[in-house]
Amino acid sequence: MSTVPALEVRHLARRFGGLAAVDDVSFAVQPGEILGLIGPNGAGKTTLVNLITGLDRPNAGDVLLFGQSVRRLPPHARGRLGLARTFQVVKPLLGMTVRENVMVGALFGAAGHTRDMAEAGRQADTALATVGLDGKAQAPVEELTLADRKALELARALATGPRLLLLDEVMAGLNPVETDAKIALLRRLNEGGLTLLVIEHVMKVVMSLSHRVLVLHHGQQIAQGPPAEVARDEGVIRAYLGQRYSEALAAEVEDATG
Amino acid sequence: MREGDRLAAPAVGALTRGRVGAGSLAVVALAVGLLVLLGVPFVGSGYVVRFLTELFMLIVLAQAWNLIGGLSGYISFGHVVFFGLGAYATGLLMVRLGLPFAVALAGAALLAVTFAVLIGLPILRLRGHYFAIATFGVAEGMRQIVTTASGLTGGGMGLNVPPLRPPPFLAAALGGNVAASSGLYYYLMLALLVVTMLVTWLVMHRRLGFGLRAIRADEDAAAVLGVDCTRYKTIAFALSALFPALAGGIYAIWFSYIDPVTVFGLNFSVTMVIMTLLGGIGTLWGPVVGGVLLSVVGEVLWGKFLELHSAFLGAVLVLVVIFLPRGVVATAREGRKALTPAAIRRNLRRYSV
Amino acid sequence: MDIILQAVINGLLLGGIYAVVALGFSLVWGVMNVINVSHGAFVMLGAFATYWLFVLFGLDPFVGAPLAMVALFVVGYAIQKYVINLVVRAPIYMTLILTFGLDLLIVNLGLIAWSADFRSVNTAYAGQGLVLGPLVIPYARAGTLLLALLASAALFAFMDRTRTGNAIRATRMDLEAAEGVGVRIDRIYALTFAIGAALAGLAGGLISATLPITPIMGLTYTGKAFVVTALGGLGNMGGALVGGIVLGLAETLGATVFGPGYQDAIGYVLLVLILVVRPAGLLGRAYYA
Numbered sequence: 001m002s003t004v005p006a007l008e009v010r011h012l013a014r015r016f017g018g019l020a021a022v023d024d025v026s027f028a029v030q031p032g033e034i035l036g037l038i039g040p041n042g043a044g045k046t047t048l049v050n051l052i053t054g055l056d057r058p059n060a061g062d063v064l065l066f067g068q069s070v071r072r073l074p075p076h077a078r079g080r081l082g083l084a085r086t087f088q089v090v091k092p093l094l095g096m097t098v099r100e101n102v103m104v105g106a107l108f109g110a111a112g113h114t115r116d117m118a119e120a121g122r123q124a125d126t127a128l129a130t131v132g133l134d135g136k137a138q139a140p141v142e143e144l145t146l147a148d149r150k151a152l153e154l155a156r157a158l159a160t161g162p163r164l165l166l167l168d169e170v171m172a173g174l175n176p177v178e179t180d181a182k183i184a185l186l187r188r189l190n191e192g193g194l195t196l197l198v199i200e201h202v203m204k205v206v207m208s209l210s211h212r213v214l215v216l217h218h219g220q221q222i223a224q225g226p227p228a229e230v231a232r233d234e235g236v237i238r239a240y241l242g243q244r245y246s247e248a249l250a251a252e253v254e255d256a257t258g
Numbered sequence: 259m260r261e262g263d264r265l266a267a268p269a270v271g272a273l274t275r276g277r278v279g280a281g282s283l284a285v286v287a288l289a290v291g292l293l294v295l296l297g298v299p300f301v302g303s304g305y306v307v308r309f310l311t312e313l314f315m316l317i318v319l320a321q322a323w324n325l326i327g328g329l330s331g332y333i334s335f336g337h338v339v340f341f342g343l344g345a346y347a348t349g350l351l352m353v354r355l356g357l358p359f360a361v362a363l364a365g366a367a368l369l370a371v372t373f374a375v376l377i378g379l380p381i382l383r384l385r386g387h388y389f390a391i392a393t394f395g396v397a398e399g400m401r402q403i404v405t406t407a408s409g410l411t412g413g414g415m416g417l418n419v420p421p422l423r424p425p426p427f428l429a430a431a432l433g434g435n436v437a438a439s440s441g442l443y444y445y446l447m448l449a450l451l452v453v454t455m456l457v458t459w460l461v462m463h464r465r466l467g468f469g470l471r472a473i474r475a476d477e478d479a480a481a482v483l484g485v486d487c488t489r490y491k492t493i494a495f496a497l498s499a500l501f502p503a504l505a506g507g508i509y510a511i512w513f514s515y516i517d518p519v520t521v522f523g524l525n526f527s528v529t530m531v532i533m534t535l536l537g538g539i540g541t542l543w544g545p546v547v548g549g550v551l552l553s554v555v556g557e558v559l560w561g562k563f564l565e566l567h568s569a570f571l572g573a574v575l576v577l578v579v580i581f582l583p584r585g586v587v588a589t590a591r592e593g594r595k596a597l598t599p600a601a602i603r604r605n606l607r608r609y610s611v
Numbered sequence: 612m613d614i615i616l617q618a619v620i621n622g623l624l625l626g627g628i629y630a631v632v633a634l635g636f637s638l639v640w641g642v643m644n645v646i647n648v649s650h651g652a653f654v655m656l657g658a659f660a661t662y663w664l665f666v667l668f669g670l671d672p673f674v675g676a677p678l679a680m681v682a683l684f685v686v687g688y689a690i691q692k693y694v695i696n697l698v699v700r701a702p703i704y705m706t707l708i709l710t711f712g713l714d715l716l717i718v719n720l721g722l723i724a725w726s727a728d729f730r731s732v733n734t735a736y737a738g739q740g741l742v743l744g745p746l747v748i749p750y751a752r753a754g755t756l757l758l759a760l761l762a763s764a765a766l767f768a769f770m771d772r773t774r775t776g777n778a779i780r781a782t783r784m785d786l787e788a789a790e791g792v793g794v795r796i797d798r799i800y801a802l803t804f805a806i807g808a809a810l811a812g813l814a815g816g817l818i819s820a821t822l823p824i825t826p827i828m829g830l831t832y833t834g835k836a837f838v839v840t841a842l843g844g845l846g847n848m849g850g851a852l853v854g855g856i857v858l859g860l861a862e863t864l865g866a867t868v869f870g871p872g873y874q875d876a877i878g879y880v881l882l883v884l885i886l887v888v889r890p891a892g893l894l895g896r897a898y899y900a
Contacts, residue, residue, distance in 0.1 A: 053482050079484035093475035104472045107465050108484030160484060333704040380887040386703045387646050391837055392886045398834060399879030406872035531708060569719035575712025579705050580697050609701035611797050
């Protein structure tokens with residue numbers, strides 16, 4: 001069965017002087033899938049996301065969104081195609097309230113074209129309720145805690161009505177209760193049809209959440225496959241996980257996924 | 259959704275953030291204010307009429323600057339260039355081609371907007387300091403060019419522009435041609451001010467305003483959210499050029515004489531910025547409040563020397579930036595809280611090293 | 612041909628002045644991310660200080676200018692420490708507006724004190740120069756160029772060889788790293804600004820030796836400083852030197868070709884072009900966003 005992948009990356013490369021931040025990376029994400037992206041710091045994960053969203057230009061390779069090459073498209077055009085992302089270092093829109101922040105997403109995202117202000121407001125309220133920020137809708141974003149700012153990033157991205165969502169370390173800084181709630185939320189969104197690309201350092205999260213995992217190291221992909229498989233991969237263990245942790249992790253993952 | 263019913267009030271609150279005030283009361287207040295202003299030429303002295311005409315003009319300039327500087331975050335230090343272009347284009351079209359004022363004004367507006375779009379293409383790609391410098395360079399460069407191309411523009415000697423004959427009904431209503439003359443320019447400027455305020459209000463409450471504020475906050479985030487930053491910035495820039503150009507055209511026939519030093523002068527660029535900053539950058543009423551404050555206080559000091567006036571402006575700038583960075587409007591909204599010594603000390607330390 | 616050669620000589624000499632004017636401006640911008648719109652006002656203060664030293668005490672401007680430099684160093688230090696420091700980490704429009712206000716204040720106080728009349732430092736050698744066939748090298752201008760080069764060399768040596776100079780360079784390259792290794796940023800900022808003001812004062816003093824001065828002379832020089840900094844790259848000392856010379860040559864040669872009225876316009880056109888085409892400058896590196 002051949003479905004058009006939600007996201008396809010072909011031989012993508014990005015060099016900074018002599019250093020290859022992303023080095024001949026190719027993979028595909030099927031619609032409805034959750035792909036986890038892991039790797040040590042500096043492995044090139046955020047660069048890769050920047051290339052996919054268009055904030056950075058590749059030196060080689062192509063990015064296809066739902067079968068369409070977007071290499072020449074600026075970021076806002078990719079957003080209109082259904083791509084959304086959250087930023088690792090959160091980017092709240094200062095000088096606006098929480099609700100106004102999310103309304104920007106509702107007004108300009110994939111589904112935003114046809115929305116008027118009232119409709120956008122309603123969409124924003126829905127997104128805020130989904131992430132649990134509806135109580136703080138009128139607050140200026142400057143007043144939010146980090147956890148709330150992360151939730152805001154997510155709400156804003158959801159308000160654009162995306163088909164593919166790139167999440168850059170949304171779990172960082174959350175306590176276990178918050179983490180579990182967020183995992184549940186992401187699973188719900190995914191079951192509703194949203195394709196996810198999840199970058200994470202919190203291994204338990206990415207391993208239990210993802211259908212498949214991609215491992216980056218020094219800009220190259222060193223492994224790709226189901227979480228349990230990747231956790232046992234020699235190269236991954238050497239580069240990133242460490243032997244004992246890998247075994248414990250693999251056991252945990254196998255327990256969780258049966 | 260349970261939110262649905264409560265949407266109206268918070269929506270208005272969110273969109274206006276207290277700037278216009280509670281719905282219908284504000285509209286009534288505005289209408290009354292407008293009526294008062296319409297009546298001034300009938301009862302006010304020539305001095306008051308002239309003072310207000312200039313005030314209206316300065317507020318238009320400040321509000322236009324506010325669109326690109328305050329709302330969009332692209333601080334322009336040469337915005338006077340559009341005023342000057344409007345003045346000279348209007349004047350030259352009338353003098354050299356004999357066109358009637360309305361046509362000349364329209365032509366000048368078109369020229370200024372086109373210039374804004376063309377020059378905006380390269381310089382709106384610049385961020386922060388660099389954009390500010392580029393706009394300064396454009397304005398100064400244009401001043402030099404207009405001064406030097408004296409064959410066309412009259413150069414440093416300036417250009418004489420034929421004044422407009424006031425329509426007879428105005429002379430009859432205001433009692434004489436002199437009153438009608440100043441009345442005419444008063445109403446022209448007032449009309450421009452009302453249009454400028456309306457358009458700014460519209461922009462702030464529509465998608466365009468949201469997009470611009472997002473651009474101001476974080477252009478990368480805005481782009482990823484789907485905002486076409488280049489397009490929006492260019493629209494804002496073009497709009498911010500239109501109103502000063504119209505003001506410049508009216509100025510040209512009002513003063514009947516324009517010269518490069520005045521209409522392309524740094525003085526206007528600075529005044530626009532100060533007024534907006536003083537009143538509240540990025541707010542609808544900031545330029546108005548700042549304009550009124552600065553004009554009234556300045557007028558009190560104008561009786562003294564020009565240098566004292568400018569030195570005063572300079573001191574105001576320094577003090578406002580240090581103590582009132584968000585302007586009178588925003589600080590006033592905070593009320594008593596903002597004026598405690600602790601609050602002031604906190605403000606002072608916030609940006610220091 | 613002679614006209615061109617003379618224009619080249621004039622351009623080089625003019626460029627020397629522009630370089631010294633721009634050195635301090637570029638330094639402050641590169642290290643502190645502050646565009647000192649009142650830089651020209653400091654130039655003017657240096658010029659008037661030198662003028663008054665000449666008129667009241669008979670001090671030759673080439674002696675008075677270094678003295679003015681010291682005075683401006685102190686003034687600059689104080690202004691940064693007590694005024695500019697308050698907004699040094701604020702959004703750029705605040706520093707721009709603050710320094711603009713300072714400029715208005717200083718210039719207009721100058722106008723009140725000294726009126727807008729042009730004044731000249733009339734030294735014995737004022738109009739004279741070295742004559743080489745059809746070409747003339749005015750003594751005063753040559754002296755200015757010499758002193759400018761000396762000052763630049765001294766600055767380079769200071770930045771390169773001394774601990775403080777290295778601390779300044781470190782702060783320019785990476786603020787957080789410098790802070791991390793214990794550099795006192797507030798002192799560095801005050802010192803940097805003081806150096807900038809001092810260089811401006813020196814430039815003003817040198818200018819007074821060759822040109823008439825007036826309280827409103829500053830803005831033009833701020834404009835030149837912008838252009839030279841854009842040409843040479845932010846915080847790039849060598850770039851400021853080269854940029855100054857380039858601007859000087861562009862102006863004099865351009866004036867020869869297009870006519871004298873366009874001399875200043877050339878600078879602004881150049882400025883906008885550089886910003887658009889190569890914001891890092893001809894020699895520069897990345898800039899503060």
